[in-house]
Each structure stands twice: as C-alpha cells, then as structure tokens.
Amino acid sequence: MTNSNIAQDSAPNALKILWFIPTHGDSRYLGTSEGAREVNLSYVKQVAQAADTLGYYGVLLPTGRSCEDPWVVASSLIDATKNLRFLIAVRPGLTQPALAARMAATFDRLSGGRLLVNLVTGGDQIELEGDGVFSNHADRYEASAEFLRIWREILTKSHNTAEEGQSVDYEGKQLSVKGAKLIYPPLQRPYPPIYFGGSSAAANELAAEQVDTYLTWGEPPAAVAEKLALVRERAEAHGRKVTFGIRLHVIVRETEEEAWAAADRLISRLDDQIVANAQAAFAKMDSVGQRRMAELNNGGKNRSREALEISPNLWAGIGLVRGGAGTALVGSPQQVADRIQEYAALGLDHFIFSGYPHLEEAYRFAELVFPLLPIELQQKLPGQQLTGPFGEVVANQFVPKAKPSTEVPLVSQS
Template identity: 30%
Template sequence: MSQTSTRPEADIKFAYWVPNVSGGLVVSKIEQRTHWGIEYNTRLAQTAEQAGFDYALSQIRFTAGYGAEYQHESVSFSQALLHATSKLKVLAAILPGPWHPAVVAKQLSTIDHLTNGRIAINVVSGWFRGEFHAIGEPWLDHDERYRRSEEFIRALRGIWTTDKFSFHGDFYRFHDYTLQPKPLSQPHPEIFQGGSSRAARDMAARVSDWYFTNGNTPDKLKAQIDDIQAKAAQNGRYVKIGVNAFVIARDTEEEAKAVLAEIIAKADPEAVNAFGDAVKQAGQASPEREGNWATSTFEDLVQYNDGFRTNLIGTPQQIAERIVALKAIGVDLVLCGFLHFIEEVEYFGRKVLPLVRELEAQRALVAA
C-alpha cells in the first residue's frame, strides 16, 4: 500500500484506449480508420510510444454487442503489444469472476519479467449483466461487485509482496501461498480501477494505485477527486487519477466541432440506446445512484465513457490548455480515445503534447 498522502509533482501522463475490440471508440456509422487486429494495433502502439504516450489500456469484452462484434482477449493482446515496443506500459483489463487472483498474479508476474516491468492491471468490476449471464457467471449486486474487486486487489497485493500469503475473504481464500518469482515491478505492478459510485471511490481510496473516472466537466471531476483524496488521506494514501477523454484535435476549432457534430449525427440509435440501457442499469444500481453513466445523455453515450464531456475538442492550443487545467484540479493522466487512431495519435504527439509540456514548465516557473 502506498505510504504517501500528498500528490507527487510530475508531468501529466497520457494513455490511449487499445482498439482490440471492433467498432472503434464511438457508437456511430461515421468512418473510423481503425482496426481491432494485431497488425494495426502493433503499428499504433509503436506510433504512440514514439509520440510520447506512457500507457495503453486494453479492453475486456466477452460477447458481441453495441457495434463490437469481435474482441481479442486483453492479457494476451497486451503481451503482444509489449513485445512490439520498448517503453510503453500496457494495462491489461481483468474482470473478477471469470479470473481468479492467483491466476492473474502469476500471469502478470511472468509478463512483468518478460517485459522488464511494463505490465499493469485495470480491474473492471463489471457493468454488463448480459455478458455475465452468457458465460455462466453469477451477477452480483452493485456494491457486492466492488467488494469482490477489493478482495481481488488485496489478494493480488498480498501474493505479489508476501511469502506464505493467507487471506480469508468472502470471495477468495489463500493458505500459506507463495508465488515465485515475484514481479520485477516494485512493490508490484500498478493497479488501476474505474467507477464513479460511492463504492468505487471508497475502494480506490483503500486499495488502488490509480482511479479512472468517466469524462466530465472540471467542476464535477474536481468534486470526485477531492472526495477520493480526502478518503485516501485518512488511510495515509494518495491515489493517482486518470480521466477519460475523446480527443478531436484539428487545426481549427470549426473543424473539430464539425467532426463531433458528424459523429453524433451518424450515431447508431439502436446500438446507443441498447448500450445506454445496459450501462445505466449498472450506474443507477448503486445505492446513491451515482455510478458511471447514471446521468449520461444520448450524446454522451455515443462515446462509451462520456469522453465528449471532458471537452478535449478544438485546436492543439485549446486542448493543451484544458489538459493543464485538468492537471491543476488533480488529474494525473488523460486516457485518450480517437476517431482515426494512428494518424490522430501521431498528430497529438506532434502538435498537442509539446504545448502541454511548455505550459507545465511555465506554470512550474510561476509556482517557484
């Protein structure tokens, strides 16, 4: 467990969604020059690494739906991308229930050794009940899913850092279990999680290294972040924050807004509404009805994780300024989605990221 309750000073980091699931990152019939296959994703990972991205996040899906007819498995796909790169860190998405923490701990420890410490994990508590039913897995109530995820993470931490690890929870049990070799990453591979509900935030404050939240306005993001960090500080911890954003960077603001308008105009209503029914059921199932997607509009749902709300849509200068403003409210990482991944990741690295670093340097001088 992290022993600091203060935010470390560092440049804001960047991740991108790995399109290992078909259909792209918007539920729209607009052209998306992207592909879910390994050849495209290998080129994308290499482009992102060269552009200055720090992380890539693979997706976890078991069944087709909402425009995603094909899905590559997250852990094996992540390993392939790691072997095609040299610096990029890849987050493998894992779903407690189908996976057991002992299997994941061993799997990721091996990959950590094979890639010199570049694997991380994103623990997904589950939002798609139909998917669980399709593969014969029990569908737990909202807060129970997060309770299981917390046990899952506690088990991972214990296995990765302790010999003769014992744990007696409601979902997982271990008896004097020792994993060898343990990961190269110290104290262990980074652990990410997502969610917006009370249960998700409290879990992050207790056990996670990173917390992903859906896209939102700066004011609403700051309220979430302040809440999490206050809870984390009570445990002597600091949780790093990642926010989802769909990036539309163009030479002019008019061009960027026109792309957004076309995405929404060509949205697939049947797929968006079906996705909305599934995720809002999950989001509103939390006791306080504040889970992910609980308040999402149709336009928000055209991008899976409310990425339009973060408003990284405009010129490189506008987007860079908004990113630095996100950093000022406590965001440590921006998780980016794009319409045409390879060319837009390259453009982002060439046009946006240098401006972000210039603005960060200017603000550091002022603060000094």
C-alpha cells in the same frame, strides 16, 4: 521502475499521457460499419508502435465481451514496442487472485517492467452473467476488495527470498486462499501499479484503501473535483495518498472550427434507433459511472452541439452510443491543452486519451498538443538519438526548418 530503459516517474509536475488500443473496433464514424477497420494483429501493432514512437507513457487495453482479450493482445505487443507501458485489466470473478498475480508477474518480467494493472469490477449485469458472475453490485465490490488484498500480498511476498515467508493465507467472505505462493516475482516492487475507476461509494472506498491511481471518466471539472476530493479524503483516513487520472476522447484540429466539424462527422451516421438501442442497454447497467455518463447527454436526447457541449470544449456526443467513457475534448491545440491543464490543476496527472481512427489521431494529438504540455515522454534507448531531419526534404536538397512550437516531440532528449 527497475528497468533502466523505462522513463522514470520523477519529473516534477509532468503529465503522463496514455493512448488507447481499440480492441473492440475502430472507425471514422460511430454506430456504423462505414469507414470501419478490422481488429487484427497488424492494426493493433500499428497503433501500439505509433504510441511507442511518439513517446506516450502507455496504452490502455479495454476489457469485456465486446473486446479481444487484453492480456493476449498486450502480450503480442511486447516485442513490437520498446518503452510503452500496458494498462491491462484484471476482472475479479473471472480470474482468481493467485492466477492473476502470476499473470501480472510474468507479463512484468517479460516486458521489462512495463505492466500497469487496471482493476475492473464491472457494471453490466447481463455481460457479467454471461461470463458466469451472478453477484450483485455490493458483493462484486466486496470481492474486488478481497481480490486486491490477496493479489497485493502474494506479489509483495514474492520478493521475500526466505521460503517460509512467501506463502499467503486469507479467508474472506467472497474469496479465500491457503498457501498461495509466487515463485517468480515481478520486476516492479512491490507490485505493478494499480489503476481503478468507479463512481459509487463502494468504489471510492476501494480506491482510497488499495489502489495507486484513481481514474474518472471525463465529466465537467467541477464534478471531477468533487470526486477527487472525496477519494482524497477517504485515502487520508487510511493513511494513504492516491494519484489521479482521467479517461477522455479527444478531437483536436488546427482550428476550433475544424475540430467541431470533425465531431459532427463522427456522429453523422447515427440514427434514432441506434441511439435508442444503445441507451436502453446502458440503462440496464448498475454502474453509477455509466449512469452519470448517460445523464450528460440526457439519455441520448441531446443531439445539438449546444446541448452536447456540457462544459467548454467538453463534448458528450460519443456517449450517445459508446459505453464507458463518453466525452471528448474538442478544439484547437491550445484549447485542448488549456482544458488538460484545467484538469491537471485539480490534481490529475494521468490522462488516457483516444480518438477515431486511433492510428491517425495518435499522431495528430501528439503533433499538435504535446508541445503545449509539461509531459513525461519516454526516453530513447542508447544509440537511438535521432537528430533529424524532420519533414519532407524539398526539391531534393532543402531541409525544412524546425519550428519549436510545432515540432513533433518524438521522444525526450534528456
């Protein structure tokens, strides 16, 4: 990174923990308006500032017609945060690569080098057609590969101070540019890191050839290991190395019993029709990853804890009605930390979490689990070295004693 205010990516074996900005809505219960919260600037700022203060590595902003636009939302949060990185989606087919490169460079410059880019090809044909994209699965991935080649070259060449060396010409089957050029380069060289997730053969090849971090949804460890091995092997064939990440929800409480009770409450307002409608919509998608998520809850037929706990502490209940990431880690702080370490042992070092409601759960997860993990927390800016006291002062004079195993690690002190 070029910005000294951003924690460096150099800590050995450190895990990068990201949170989630719920621009498609937030609630205490899935599938109902009960306990729901309005998506507005005030609320997304609260979530972002909580993640920033607690030391999360960054936040993911989702994309799609059910969400507020991620670039607009992230831009509104630059000045509200200090260190937080923003993992923002670009969608080939909706945005041309030269414009996307300009957007990325501008955001990276204005945020002080805090942009992470999430390439989203898309797997919902109905949604894509509504946005004017009528390509089939194979053509979309071919377009995504060409998009990245152009995007990466434009951003890379933008650092060249020689005028004649900046322009990019490319002629592909899906996309072409002639004389594409970027005047203002991004702060990060050669370009902001690229994240990408997909489970099809075309997605694996794209990840192996071009992306920096390959993301998987939360499947059982054995299935995740198979996916990682395949992408790793293909990347090596291209002479490249790829880092890996996973997208999960989390339900953590001080005891295992409390955590499973919270999981039950989260889906307690669902009825058969809501689940059936959601599963019917998922079945129409051509996304291999979404199909794998649906298989984990048997197309919505599994409802009991025993059937939905598909691996120790891995629960498929969220996927009953939520598209995309449909699994959650459920358990006590130590159980959740153990499962994270189990995934980390497979080679994963990026973990993107979310929980309902996202504001409270950002705090709960950080307070209960951060102390149990080897994680890379954001560095404080100079002059911000708070030393406490932490917790409520008792009887106007007694300061609570710190307990190293449970003290909230707001930010690293190194």
